Amino acid sequence: MKLRKNIWTAVVGVISLTVLTGCIFPLVLFVLGRLLSPGQAAGSLVTRNGVVIGSRLIGQDFTRPEYFHSRPSAAGSGYDGTASGGTNLGPSNPKLIGDIRKLAEDYRKSNGLPADAAVPIDAVTRSGSGLDPHISPRNAELQIARIARARGLDKDAVQRLVTNHTQEPQLGFMGSPHVSVLDLNLALDRAAPLIPR
């Protein structure tokens, strides 16, 4: 074996194949992505009245009673789009149990639920990304009464919005039913415009 020749082949090989897979491939994909799905390639940004108000895919935090609330988040100080991540707390970690106890109490209080009401688990746990844009349909339903009151809307009208925005498992069998919090809140604002604070 000619070792020197194979070293040369390895160097040329890594360089030329890096050009092929690390330059040409992404460039072709970049151009095709721009042509075929420009909105998605740019990050699925949502504009309202000419202002970019978020990304369809990235969750944001809501605290006002007039809006549906997202899940708790461990990304930075909450829904930090530059610091994705979960709590990584193990299931027997006392901190996790304490956090969930507190989150469940807060959830019941803000939605006027009795102390022994079952809380959907997605409402009191933090997602892996910290940027989960969705909540479960059950979580949305438990918030309807609060929102209807705060907005002066009919409960049934809010319920209809939730139903319309519930996405069933994709192709009937992939994933779980989910509701996009941002989409739902935008629909709420269209139904009963909110005076900015």
Added chain:
Amino acid sequence: MRSLEYIVFLSLVVGLAWPAGLYLARVFEGKPTFLDPALQPIESLLYRLLGVRKSREMTAGVYTVCFLLFSGVSTGGLFLLLLVQHWLPGGPADHYLTTPMTTDLAANTAISFSTTTTWQAYAGETTLRYLTQVLGLVSQNFLAGAAGLALGIAFIRGFAREPSATLGNFWVDLVRALLWVLLPVALVGSLVLIWQGVPLNLAPYTEVHKLEGGVQTIAQGPVAALEFIKNLGTNGGGFFNANGAHPFENPTPLVNFLAMLAIAVLPASLTITFGRMTGRPRAGLVLLAVMVVLFVGGLALCDFAESATPPRLADLHVSGGNMEGKEVRFGIGSSVLAAVVTSNGATGSYNSMDDSYQPVGVLVLLVNLLLGEVIFGGLGTGLYSIIMIALVAVFLGGLMIGRTPEYLGKKITASETRLIVLYALLTPAVVLVLTALAIGTNAGRAGLVTNGGTRGFTEVLFAYASSMANNGQNMAGLNANSVFYNLTTAIAMLAGRFGLAAIVLALAGRLGAQRRWPTTLGTLPSDSAMFGVLVFGTILVIGALSFLPALALGPMAEALQH
């Protein structure tokens, strides 16, 4: 609903493995395929550039050296790129890159990506330039994945050929793996991902004005360039810290499902390729059947653990399965499927946080890693993982019936058995020694910043199991960006990639040089259901003998605590 997703997934893996396996056999036997007119000009151009003659075959030794040289140059190049990345133009802006690229982190990352491990001791959005991600990481996802596939093919040739001094040409296998397999599939797959919402841009991090007021900054980047190949090449390192949980990396359940198929189909199909190239299709099917049985067992157990309401939340009146660290769009089903597939598939791209899994869920993932990823496994490497264990089974079977053990007409004599035993012992030796070192030293225990006790021990064991299996997923509560962990996980990654590959290629060289012995009445049939049961049992026995004490200290003890 969950079980329907599992069933459709497994049916598709098995169903697609058949045509994919036959296609792979054609590609690496140099037979015509429908892509030839488009790809042959590029192929010839590359051979001319590399100075490779297609017909020149290599012995096992030369094949190994070329693989090592290629990986070495890749590692060195990526290491340099990481060290100079702060001088590269483009996003993200400097003030977002808060994690310093230290020498040990750069070395760990370079080794990690050139071994397909893609263990990440950093968070992508706060550490890397877009150009580093594309030039350095996207390319290594392709190159290291293709090199792994080449290894698997060379290993098959050891059984398929008789008697032959050579195992093929590494450079030819590498180029054909890239051009005929990874690049075309990744191109189509990536376009589907963009359509589903995975971004591909070079925009600065975007400031948006939230509905309630206030500003949210959203990390952007050329995510889709990495997203499909990271799974197809069984690498798995994410663009962002949250990896497959991040909505930009994995926006819909469909994307998740396709990603899991990308991980599992090719490694599963290599059993068919093996059967085709050796002329013993049933022997390949037996291996696939063993994989499927083990897969179903792990999936069922993990699903059982995660779908129940967490026992420690019983008195809090909370309803639903364990959603800590999981995304609503995936729910329990798509999360567990991804956890099990990625832990089997040498791919770190989980979509939910392993560290928040129930003890029994973690146990399943950890056992998958420790068994050396015999279920589908890494691209190319998964096939030799299961065959090496099958050879142990052959040896045991030979002892039982008192004959010279042989597999597909190749005799497993004392010197082959030595290599097989060395292979089987390397993983426990590396993983257990490094775990003991970490648990026994302050530098190692300093990483336990989130969880303690049994869970902390499991985090450490998981880190080395994942590195050794070239998987790369982690229980992220462990703070692994320290000189100690960057160094020790790198050792495990190197041993898991090059140590095992060297043994495997040496064995393939020896077997290839043998002529094929005729099957007689005394031969233990290697394509019967009985042999499948023997392989299945051997996997469990070797796993239990090597790791039961460590598992008892970690997830098993945690499951029993209350």
